[in-house]
Amino acid sequence: MKTSPRQRTETAIAPVSGPFAPAFEYMVDAAQRSLLVLDVMRQSGNQYREHLAETAPHVLDYEAELVVDGRTLARPVNYALVRIVPPKGVTVDPARRPFVVVDPRAGHGPGIGGFKADSEIGVAFKAGHPCYFIGFLPEPMPGQTLGDIARAEAIFLERVIALHPKADGKPCVIGNCQAGWAIMILAALRPDLFGPIILAGSPLSYWAGVRGKNPMRYSGGLLGGSWLTALTSDLGHGIFDGAWLVQNFESQNPANTLWTKRYNLYSKIDTEASRYLGFERWWGGHVNLTAEEIQSIVDDLFVGNKLAAGAMRTPDGTSIDLRNIRSPIVVFCSKGDNITPPQQALGWILDLYEDVDDIRSHGQTIVYTIHDSVGHLGIFVSAGVARKEHDEFSSNIDLIDVLPPGLYEAVLRAKTEDTVGSDLVAGQWVMRCEARTLDDIRALGGNDLADERRFATAARVSEINLALYRAFAQPVVRAMTSAPIADAMRQLHPLRLQYELFSDANPLMAPVKAMAERAREDRQPASADNPFLALQETISKQIVASLDAWRDTTESLSESMFLSIYGSPALQAAVGIDPTDERPLRKAETSPLHRELLQSRIAELRSRIATGGLRECLVRGLLYVGMERGHADERGLAAIRGLRTVQDDKPRLTLSEFKALVREQYYMLLIDQEATLGAIPDLLPSDRDVRRKAFAALHRVLSAAGEVAGEAAHRLRRVAELFDVKAEPAAAADAIVAFKRPAKAS
Numbered sequence: 153m154k155t156s157p158r159q160r161t162e163t164a165i166a167p168v169s170g171p172f173a174p175a176f177e178y179m180v181d182a183a184q185r186s187l188l189v190l191d192v193m194r195q196s197g198n199q200y201r202e203h204l205a206e207t208a209p210h211v212l213d214y215e216a217e218l219v220v221d222g223r224t225l226a227r228p229v230n231y232a233l234v235r236i237v238p239p240k241g242v243t244v245d246p247a248r249r250p251f252v253v254v255d256p257r258a259g260h261g262p263g264i265g266g267f268k269a270d271s272e273i274g275v276a277f278k279a280g281h282p283c284y285f286i287g288f289l290p291e292p293m294p295g296q297t298l299g300d301i302a303r304a305e306a307i308f309l310e311r312v313i314a315l316h317p318k319a320d321g322k323p324c325v326i327g328n329c330q331a332g333w334a335i336m337i338l339a340a341l342r343p344d345l346f347g348p349i350i351l352a353g354s355p356l357s358y359w360a361g362v363r364g365k366n367p368m369r370y371s372g373g374l375l376g377g378s379w380l381t382a383l384t385s386d387l388g389h390g391i392f393d394g395a396w397l398v399q400n401f402e403s404q405n406p407a408n409t410l411w412t413k414r415y416n417l418y419s420k421i422d423t424e425a426s427r428y429l430g431f432e433r434w435w436g437g438h439v440n441l442t443a444e445e446i447q448s449i450v451d452d453l454f455v456g457n458k459l460a461a462g463a464m465r466t467p468d469g470t471s472i473d474l475r476n477i478r479s480p481i482v483v484f485c486s487k488g489d490n491i492t493p494p495q496q497a498l499g500w501i502l503d504l505y506e507d508v509d510d511i512r513s514h515g516q517t518i519v520y521t522i523h524d525s526v527g528h529l530g531i532f533v534s535a536g537v538a539r540k541e542h543d544e545f546s547s548n549i550d551l552i553d554v555l556p557p558g559l560y561e562a563v564l565r566a567k568t569e570d571t572v573g574s575d576l577v578a579g580q581w582v583m584r585c586e587a588r589t590l591d592d593i594r595a596l597g598g599n600d601l602a603d604e605r606r607f608a609t610a611a612r613v614s615e616i617n618l619a620l621y622r623a624f625a626q627p628v629v630r631a632m633t634s635a636p637i638a639d640a641m642r643q644l645h646p647l648r649l650q651y652e653l654f655s656d657a658n659p660l661m662a663p664v665k666a667m668a669e670r671a672r673e674d675r676q677p678a679s680a681d682n683p684f685l686a687l688q689e690t691i692s693k694q695i696v697a698s699l700d701a702w703r704d705t706t707e708s709l710s711e712s713m714f715l716s717i718y719g720s721p722a723l724q725a726a727v728g729i730d731p732t733d734e735r736p737l738r739k740a741e742t743s744p745l746h747r748e749l750l751q752s753r754i755a756e757l758r759s760r761i762a763t764g765g766l767r768e769c770l771v772r773g774l775l776y777v778g779m780e781r782g783h784a785d786e787r788g789l790a791a792i793r794g795l796r797t798v799q800d801d802k803p804r805l806t807l808s809e810f811k812a813l814v815r816e817q818y819y820m821l822l823i824d825q826e827a828t829l830g831a832i833p834d835l836l837p838s839d840r841d842v843r844r845k846a847f848a849a850l851h852r853v854l855s856a857a858g859e860v861a862g863e864a865a866h867r868l869r870r871v872a873e874l875f876d877v878k879a880e881p882a883a884a885a886d887a888i889v890a891f892k893r894p895a896k897a898s
Contacts, residue, residue, distance in 0.1 A: 161669075162770075164734060170451065171453055173497070174678075174682050174683055174684060175684060177479060177676070177678050177679065178678045178682050178684035178685065179681060180469075180676050181424075181676060181677050181678035182678075183353045183671075183680075184420055184422045184671040184674075184675060184676065184677075185419075185670050186418070187528075187664070187671045188425075188668055188669050188671055188672065189303060189414070189418050189421055189423045189712070190654075190664050190668070191665060191667075191668030192417060192421070192656065192662050193654040193840075194656065194661050194668075195429060196428075196432045196436070196551075196654065196656050196671060196688050197651045197652060197653070197654040197656070197657075197658075197661075198652060198655050198656055199432065199433055199436075199653025200432075200436045200437075200651035200652075200655065201442070201651070201652075201655055201657065202619050203261075203433060203436070203437050204290070204437075204523075207289075208232070208287075208289055209261050209290065209751075210261060210262045210263035210287055210436055210437075211261065211262075211263035211264065211430075211433055211434040211437070212236075212262075212263040212285065212287075213271070214236045214239065214273060215236075215237040215239075215454075216234040216235065216236055216285060217234060217235045218232060218233075218234055219232075219233045219234060219235050219308075219311060219315075220232065220233040220307060220311055221898065222293075222304045222307055222308075223289075223293060225303075225304055227296070227300040227304070228293045228300075229292075229293055229294070229296045229300050229301050229302060229304045230287070230288050230289040230290075230291060230292050230293050230296065231286060231288045231289075231301060231305070231308075232287060232288070232289075232307035233285075233286055233289070233311060233312070233504060233835070234276075234284065234285050234287065235282075235283075235284055235285060236273055236283040236284065236285055237438060238277055238283075239277070242277045243280070244277065244279075244280055244281060244283075245280040245281075246282070246316065246318055246319070247318055247319065247320055247323035248279075248280050248281045248282070248319065248320065248544055249281060249316075249319045249320060249322065249323060249324055249347050249549070249861075250281060250282040250283065250284055250312050250315075250316050250319060250323045250324070251273070251276040251281045251282070251283050251323065251324050251325075251326065251546070251662040252274050252283075252284045252285070252286060252309065252312060252323045252324070252325045252326070252328065252785075253265035253273055253276075253283070253284070253285050253286070253327050253328070254285075254286045254305070254325065254327050254328065254331040254334070254335055255285075255287060255288075255331055256329035256331045256332075257288050257330065257331070257397040257436060257439060257441065258329060258330040258394070258397050258401075259394035259395065259396070259397030259401070259439065260394070260398060260434055260435060260437050260438070260439065261288075261290065261379075261434060261435055261437030261438070262285075262287030262705060263285075263287065264328065264434055264532045264533060265298065265326065265328055265532060265719050271329075271532075271542075271758075272352070272532070272546075273285070273541040274541050274543075275539070275542045275546045275547075276324075276546045278543065278546070278547075279543075279546040279549075279578075281324070282316065284308075284312055284321075284323075286305060286308055286655050289439075290308070290437070290438070290439045290440060291391075291439075291440055292391070292440060292441055292442045292445065294442075294850040295444070296442055296445065297338075297442070297444050297445060297448070297578065298334070298444075298445055298448050298449070299466060299467050299468075300339045301334065301434040301782035302337060302341065305334070305335075305338055305627060305632055306341075306342050306345060307337060309323060309342075309346070311510055313345065313623065313796070317421070319429070320550075320806055320807040320808070321542045321550070321553060321807050322344075322345065322347035322808075323345075323346070323347050324347045324348045324349075324350065324438020324477070324549050325339075325346055325347070325348075325349050325350070326349075326350040326352060327349065327350070327351050327352070327354055327355050328353065328354070328531075328532050329352070329354055329355075329491075329492065329528070329532070329817065330354070330355075330449075330857055331354070332353075332354020332356065332424060332593070332845045333354060333355070333356055333453060333459060334353070335349060335788040336351070336354075336356065336363075336459070336477065337464075337472055337817070338460070339477045339479060340472050340473055340475075340476045340477055341466070341470065341476075342472055343471065343477055343478040345552065346477070346478075346479040347479055347549075347842065348479055348481075348549050348552050348553050348832060349477070349479050349480070349481050349482065350482040350484065350545055350878070351481065351482065351483045351484065351497070352432075352484045352531050352532060352542075353484065353485060353489060353491070353492045353497070353531040353532065354483075354488070354492060354497060354703075355472075355491070355492040355496040355497065355595065356459060356460055356496065356497065356499070356500040357457065357460045357495070357496050357497075357498075357499030357500045357502075357503060358453055358455075358457045358496060358609040359457045359499075359599060359603075359604070360493075360495035360496045360499035360599060360688045360692075361493060361495050361597075361598070361599070362475050362493070362495060362596075362597040362598070363706075365490070365493065365576070366399075366489065366493050366495070367404075367434065367710050368404060369496075369607075369636075369709060370710050370714040371428055371453055371798040372450070372455035372610060372614060372715045373455075373606075373607070373610030373614075373714050373717070373718055374710060374713060374714055376613065376617045376831075377455055377610065377611075377613055377615070377616075377617045377618060378447065378451050378454075378455055378614050378617075378618050378620045379614070379617040379621040380445055380448040381447055381450045381617060381622070382443070382447060382621055382622065382626065383621065383626075383629060383642070384710050385442075385447065386443070386626060386629040386633060386854070387610065387629065387633055387638065388440075388443075388638045388641070388642065389633050389634065389635045389637075389638035390442065390443045390637075390695045391440050391443070391638065391642075392440060392441045392442070392443060392445070392446040393412075393438070393439045393440055393641075393642050394438045394439045394440050394441060395642070395645045395648060396645075396648045396707070396781055397437070398647055399439060399645075399646070399647055400565075401491065401608045401640070401649075402488055405490070405492065405693075405703070405809060406699050406702065406703050407618060407696045407699035407700050410699060410701060411692070411695050411828070412696060415692055418426075419688070419689075419692075421685065422675070422677065422818070424626070425891065427683075431533075435838070436647070436651055438647065438805065439647065440760055446606050448631040451615075451618075452464050455610065455611050455614045455811060456611050456612070456614075457619070457628055458608065459472065459474070459500070459502075460500035460503040460504065460740075461501065461503050461740050462474070462475075463650050463739040463743065464505070473740070475504055475505075475514045475516065475740070475746075476822060478515055478516070478553065478643060479804040480516075480517040480518070480543060480552045480553055481516070481517070481518045481519070482494065482519045482520070482552060482562070482794065483497050483498060483518070483520040483543070484520075484523075484531060485497035485519055485520070485521075485522055485523070485526055485531075485542055486522065486523035486524070486525065486526045486527070486528075486530070486531060487522060487523065487524055487525065488523065488524070488526050488527050488530075489526070489527055489531065490527070491528040492528060492733075493597055494522050494596050495598050496518055497520075498593050498596065499593075500597070501518060501559070501590065501592060501593055502593055502594065503739065503847070504740045505590065506585075506590075507564065507589070507590055508559050508588075508589050508590065509518065509811055511559055512556075512557040512558055512819075513746075513750055514557075514746075515557050515815070516557055516560050517552070517555050517556070517558060517559075517560070518556050518560070519552055519560045519561070519562050519585055520559075520560075520561055520562070520588075521541060521561060521563070521564070522561075522596075523537070523541065528536060530606070531767065540564060540581055541564065541578075543581070543836060544562070544564055544579065544583040544786075545562075545580050545581055546799075547578050547579055547583075547786070548583050548786045548789065550785055550789060550807060551583070551585070551785075552585070553586060553794075553807065553811055554789070554807070554810060554811045554814050555777065555784060555817065556586060556814060557818070558817040559587070559589065559590070559592075559593075560585040560586060560587055560588060561585070561588045562583055562584070562587050562591070562745040563583070563584045563585075563586055563587055563887035564583055564584075565581065565582050565583070566580065566581055566582075566583070566693075567579070567580055567581060567582055568866045571788075571872070572856075572857060572858045573685065573787040573856045573857060573858075574792075575857055576786070576790035576791065578786070579716060581785070582785055582857075583785060583786050583833055584783050584785035584786075585746065585782040585783060585784050586787065587782040587783060588893055599609060601734060601736070603715075604713070605719075605724060605729055605731065606715060606718040606719050607718070608729050608827075609724045609727055609729050610714075610761060611716050612727035612729065613718075613723075613727060613730060616821075620898070622817075629731075634668060648849075650744065664724040666794040674883060675848040697725070718735075724881065735769065743855060750796070753819075754823055755817070756818050757816065757823055758823060758824065760816070760820070761820050761827050761829045762835075763829055763835075764835050765836075765837070766836060766837055766842070766846055767805070767813060768817060768835060769832045769835050769836050769846070769874075769875075770812055770846055770849065770850055771814055771853065771896055772832060773819050773832070773850050773871040773875070774792075774828065774850055774853060774854065775814070775817055775818050775869055776825070776829060776870075777854055777860065777864050777867045777868050777871060777873060778853070778854070778864075779821065780862075780863050780864045780867050781860075781864045785857050787856040787857045788853055788854070788856050788857055789852040790856065791852050791856040792853050794894065829870075829874060832871075832875070833874055834878070836874075836875065836876075840876065840878045843875050843877060844875075844877050846875065847871070847875045847877045850871070850875075851868070854868060874879070
């Protein structure tokens with residue numbers, strides 16, 4: 153028989169007064185919280201089962217329309233391209249480049265890039281860009297390989313480009329975590345498909361790290377290499393269970409995995425349930441890989457670390473050289489990320505290039521930013537990160553696209569009332585790209601030559617052990633494993649079992665729902681000053697400290713074992729690594745063809761120094777002064793749009809044409825600065841009024857972030873002389889005042 157709310161209230165536990173009141177109050181609160189936590193776990197288990205039952209499970213917070221189904225391609229894959237439907241009240245500009253978000257297939261399901269409104273997709277919509285998403289199904293197509301996925305993603309990008317013929321630039325592609333290296337591989341093979349590339353928490357140099365930190369990089373060597381990956385795939389009947397990847401991630405932070413995550417739910421049960429369930433929906437959506445895929449990933453990337461050194465090849469023998477990428481590359485990483493520390497996110501730059509001039513010679517623009525504290529998942533799901541870093545990248549992607557080749561750090565400063573040119577700043581932060589050198593990357597720390605030999609030895613040992621496994625054990629394992637056995641083993645994985653046991657499929661959970669409803673109706677939380685709550689927090693902190701100490705001890709032991717085992721000169725010599733060799737082991741080779749093409753390009757640019765017109769002169773002046781300042785920011789870009797509208801006898805430039813113009817003039821200044829500047833007077837129109845207005849536009853760009861001072865001011869005066877406006881400063885000043893603020897649109 154059902155009871156009324158009044159009856160339930162009357163039967164609630166009566167409060168106790170006196171010295172035992174706090175203890176009684178806490179006991180009631182703790183019992184209710186325990187029931188409510190158990191009910192949330194039940195909901196999580198049911199949510200897990202419902203999620204798995206979906207045809208295409210994801211956690212996108214947006215409506216999506218299928219554009220290309222990868223299962224229908226000539227080489228079918230379990231990937232798909234979808235268009236994200238703009239939410240109500242959001243208007244996208246068809247002239248703006250589309251954004252394509254690619255989520256990592258690293259054990260979890262797709263959608264984390266659009267998990268909530270404050271996300272990568274959300275900030276791209278805010279900036280007016282059309283958005284697309286590349287996701288995947290839980291089960292791979294039989295026999296699919298990484299090469300098949302790369303071909304499919306190329307088709308996806310071709311379709312996006314075809315759908316936006318009026319876009320002012322190729323798509324900006326965001327690769328989250330493991331999707332980052334996949335995007336970089338494709339961009340190296342098909343550079344024509346890409347606009348700017350944003351790598352968010354993406355590891356590209358897997359051996360890199362700092363002593364005493366980043367223990368995950370030692371795992372491959374301590375496990376004897378990739379033979380264990382092959383064994384796991386064989387036990388899965390040709391399928392690698394993604395839950396193992398998730399478990400590997402969880403093992404990096406046992407305090408959070410074993411205690412903090414659920415303690416936060418328990419201690420904040422009245423407000424935390426919805427957030428917990430939302431995250432668990434993604435965290436528990438395990439996806440699988442084929443044996444071929446995971447073996448290539450582990451052999452070539454995790455253990456072999458071949459990509460950054462240009463040693464990775466496609467099945468047809470094509471070398472994958474990241475120096476072939478022509479799009480700007482934005483690297484977003486964090487010091488608080490123990491999965492992809494800054495060294496692993498940026499170390500590939502040191503492997504590929506000798507110095508910044510080498511970067512420029514390959515026509516590459518690399519921009520990086522390092523967060524001080526956010527963890528790995530926070531890079532994708534933190535609302536604060538989305539509103540700051542991702543918002544600035546999305547809003548200023550055109551600035552990044554037109555930067556001259558080189559290495560830059562994106563520095564974000566809060567906009568205040570005192571910010572110069574604040575009317576040119578779209579958001580709450582000002583993004584400035586400051587020139588850097590390779591020494592700035594080296595200053596982050598990394599391996600010495602002895603460490604590199606250790607990792608190279610571990611890679612050789614991995615190859616040997618894998619060969620031994622394939623020769624002697626693999627036939628037996630495969631013969632003993634059938635599809636039903638493999639499926640049963642996947643269902644019994646601890647990470648899957650924890651959801652199943654708490655779901656309604658377990659008859660022991662049947663009374664939990666009703667008991668939890670009663671606890672919610674009669675909820676009696678303990679007062680904030682209850683001493684037992686303080687004791688609870690103290691005990692929790694002690695548990696966390698103990699688990700952290702355990703983690704630190706095991707990590708220290710793991711590092712010592714790795715360094716000792718693979719630092720052995722005898723083992724190194726046995727596997728073909730010379731323990732006395734002081735040459736870099738992983739430096740990418742310099743191509744003689746590249747040198748020949750570079751010399752040919754230099755000769756071509758020299759021949760074009762004396763050609764051009766007003767636009768070329770403006771860009772030369774802008775770059776000449778800007779090279780001394782060593783930075784560019786979004787206020788300058790807003791003013792630069794005015795340069796694109798300066799009147800001359802030529803049609804208005806598109807963004808890609810303007811980018812090509814900037815690069816050409818920049819290289820001319822690098823090759824022969826005096827000749828490039830000396831040609832300006834002959835290239836300018838004879839009309840003095842046009843010259844004055846053009847110089848005013850140039851001055852507006854350079855002063856958008858503050859007055860030009862120091863050596864940059866001397867350079868600006870020289871440009872004024874070249875424009876023949878020095879004798880008439882008042883006229884130039886009047887022109888600056890009269891110069892209208894450029895429109896926001898490109």
